[in-house]
Amino acid sequence: xxxxxxxxxxxxxxxxxxxxxxxxxxxxxxxxxxxxxxxxxxxxxxxxxxxxxxxxxxxxxxxxxxxxxxxxxxxxxxxxxxxxxxxxxxxxxxxxxxxxxxxxxxxxxxxxxxxxxxxxxxxxxxxxxxxxxxxxxxxxxxxxxxxxxxxxxxxxxxxxxxxxxxxxxxxxxxxxxxxxxxxxxxxxxxxxxxxxxxxxxxxxxxxxxxxxxxxxxxxxxxxxxxxxxxxxxxxxxxxxxxxxxxxxxxxxxxxxxxxxxxxxxxxxxxxxxxxxx
Numbered sequence: 001x002x003x004x005x006x007x008x009x010x011x012x013x014x015x016x017x018x019x020x021x022x023x024x025x026x027x028x029x030x031x032x033x034x035x036x037x038x039x040x041x042x043x044x045x046x047x048x049x050x051x052x053x054x055x056x057x058x059x060x061x062x063x064x065x066x067x068x069x070x071x072x073x074x075x076x077x078x079x080x081x082x083x084x085x086x087x088x089x090x091x092x093x094x095x096x097x098x099x100x101x102x103x104x105x106x107x108x109x110x111x112x113x114x115x116x117x118x119x120x121x122x123x124x125x126x127x128x129x130x131x132x133x134x135x136x137x138x139x140x141x142x143x144x145x146x147x148x149x150x151x152x153x154x155x156x157x158x159x160x161x162x163x164x165x166x167x168x169x170x171x172x173x174x175x176x177x178x179x180x181x182x183x184x185x186x187x188x189x190x191x192x193x194x195x196x197x198x199x200x201x202x203x204x205x206x207x208x209x210x211x212x213x214x215x216x217x218x219x220x221x222x223x224x225x226x227x228x229x230x231x232x233x234x235x236x237x238x239x240x241x242x243x244x245x246x247x248x249x250x251x252x253x254x255x256x257x258x259x260x261x262x263x264x265x266x267x268x269x270x271x272x273x274x275x276x277x
Contacts, residue, residue, distance in 0.1 A: 005090030005109060005158070006035045008082030012073045014096035015045040022054045024099045026061065030106040035064045037082045038096075042073020047096075076170040083169075092158040093180075099197040100156070107192035112160035119163055119184040121153040125195040131202045138200050139249055140256035145235035151189040153181050155198035163188075173224065175217025182221065182228035204259075211263035 007025060011018050018038065025036060036058060040048040051067045058065035068081050079093065090112040092105065104122045111120040126142050129135050146152055157180055166183045170176055181189070201210050222229060246253040 005092055005112065005160075006037060006082075006086035007092045007094065007105070008079065008086060009036065009038045009094055009096055010075050010078035010082065011038055011040050011047050011051070011096040012042045012075075012078070013045045013047060014040075015043075015047045015050050017097045018047055018051050019054070021094075021096050021098060022051065022065075024102075025105065026054065026057050026063065027102050028100070028105040029102045031109070033062055033064075034105065035066065035085075035087045037066045037068065037085045039068045039070060039078040039082045041070040041075070041078040041081075043069070074172075076172050076176060079170040079176060088161065090158060090160040091164055092156070093176075094156040094196075095198070097199055098155045101194050101196060104192060104194040104196055107194050108158045111190040111192055112158060112163075114160065115162060116188075117163035117166060117184065118160050118188055118190055119151065119153070119181060120158045120190045120192060121151050121156055122192045123195040124152060124154050125197050127197045127199055129200055129202055133204045133255060134200055134202050134207060136249075136252040136255040137207055137259060139252040140245055141200060143241070143245065144237060145241070149235055150186065150233060151181070151191045153177055156196055157181065159184075171224075173217070173220055174213060175221055178217060178221050179225065179228070182225070182231045185231050186233040207259050208262055211259050215263055 009018070009021065014021075022036070022038075025034075028034070038048075038051040040051065048067050048069050051065070055065045055067075066085050068085055070077060070081055082093075083091070090109060092108060094100070101122070108120050108122070112118055124147050126138050126147075129138050141147065147154070154177065157177055159180065163184065167180075171179070173179055201207055242253070
């Protein structure tokens with residue numbers, strides 16, 4: 001059995017999603033103990049109450065579930081509040097819409113059980129979206145090199161204690177996941193061969209909004225933390241792959257390309273919370 005780390009979940013108006021997320025976590029296998037910290041920030045729904053309802057189930061299996069409430073909807077602030085309630089050792093950060101496989105938490109803890117700094121995540125799986133536009137987008141997004149190689153850490157990333165010591169508080173930035181990933185060289189990142197589900201947003205407007213935000217986050221990292229770019233191993237999108245996808249799935253490729261092109265011309269949102277799901 002593995003003694004797990006703290007699992008930090010920032011959640012803003014996620015009452016519909018936090019339940020399935022926690023149910024999946026509490027079904028984890030081979031994990032003797034864990035502390036889950038749900039940070040309900042800026043919520044106007046029942047996110048906090050829904051999360052607290054899972055505390056008895058957590059206690060029954062020897063886990064601890066804490067719920068912190070913040071008035072402001074702000075993901076970096078939520079991450080910092082979660083860190084303040086975390087226990088010693090490794091930390092796993094995940095979005096409230098992520099569904100983990102039963103063996104993933106144990107695998108992450110095993111990868112992080114080292115005295116050297118390490119970053120870890122699992123294999124990203126994008127479930128089938130409900131809307132036609134998002135289904136078309138997802139068909140291509142699942143095949144981009146960034147998701148199929150390396151350790152992207154979309155929606156879920158984990159670090160051990162020596163790795164967490166590489167930065168202090170989460171800064172007021174958009175791309176917290178990129179900020180953390182780039183604190184580690186490629187050889188310091190480890191991929192657990194176990195999947196988790198990370199959905200894309202639904203609908204054209206939400207896809208465009210999120211893509212613009214992603215672009216703004218990348219630009220912000222480059223402007224504020226240029227030294228981190230030395231650790232960036234994001235693979236290019238080969239023209240041969242683009243041609244293949246355009247020929248085999250013209251509708252999907254057209255949707256993905258259009259979102260990408262239009263997103264370049266728009267301004268991203270600020271560092272406040274904005275999931276768009």
